[in-house]
Amino acid sequence: MFEWLRKRRAEEPTSVVDPVCGMSIAPARAAATRTVGTRTVYLCSPACTDKFDRDPSAFTATAPSSSHQEEKHGHRHGGGGGCC
Numbered sequence: 001m002f003e004w005l006r007k008r009r010a011e012e013p014t015s016v017v018d019p020v021c022g023m024s025i026a027p028a029r030a031a032a033t034r035t036v037g038t039r040t041v042y043l044c045s046p047a048c049t050d051k052f053d054r055d056p057s058a059f060t061a062t063a064p065s066s067s068h069q070e071e072k073h074g075h076r077h078g079g080g081g082g083c084c
């Protein structure tokens, strides 16, 4: 009856994808996390963590999410800051 209460936990983190094996996991269940730049990577197991640590760039270069092309072409700063 109170099922709507469970669905409205806005603070609950969404599931993340382990870039090594591609498995979806809950952040709280990650065996380890790595911060690469502004991105946090979650590893599902020590084995995946080990693989990631050997070559982090190999797993962070390509996003395993649905949006595999993130405007890499013609990136501009159009905010009016005039940094460059």
Ligand SMILES: [Zn+2]
Pocket (backbone or CB within 6 Å): 018, 020, 021, 022, 023, 043, 044, 045, 048
């Ligand atoms: Zn994994």
